[in-house]
Amino acid sequence: MADIDIKTSFVTDNRSVATFLNQPGMGLYIPFYQRDYSWDTDNIDQLIEDLSCGIRRIVEDPHNSGQEIRFMGTIIIVTEGNKSKIKPIEIEAVPTGIAMLIDGQQRLSTIALACTALLRRIYEIKQKLKRNSSIEKNINSIYDFWSKRLVKTFSFDLEEGTPTLKP
DSSP: OOOOOHHHHOOOOOOOHHHHHTOTTEEEEOOTTSOOOOOOHHHHHHHHHHHHHHHHHHHHOGGGGGGOOOOOOOOEEEEEOOGGGSSSOOGGGOOSEEEEEEEOHHHHHHHHHHHHHHHHHHHHHHHHSOTTOTTHHHHHHHHHHHHHHHHHHHOEEOSSSSSOEEO
């Protein structure tokens, strides 16, 4: 039996959720053996409260936000080098790097769903605004900024064919 070098087998780092989700060329996959999404209202409320506290601290003291310690929990991934292990597979849609999500899927799924719901709500508000209202320009800017960012975060650009984006 070969010895496992823990120092090279397990690498830890501290990244924001956005940085983690926006790694160039890296696709995040949830293996079939992972449990279904099962968070209830209490779990979601706790996550939202944790996020809200962090945002409140940044807003209250923006000069100290870099020193703020925020912890969203552990995310464990295993880098998969063999694309044929991704099921179901669509070869042209598989990114260069594949990160199998082993722990953290409930949190990341909840964040993705919340981002999608917020963007949809901003879109609904945008549609109801009267043209040339004082807030229209601001809402349009917010929507444009976040829609581009979220599409980039939660999809993979195939760069050809239809559709060009895959979740």
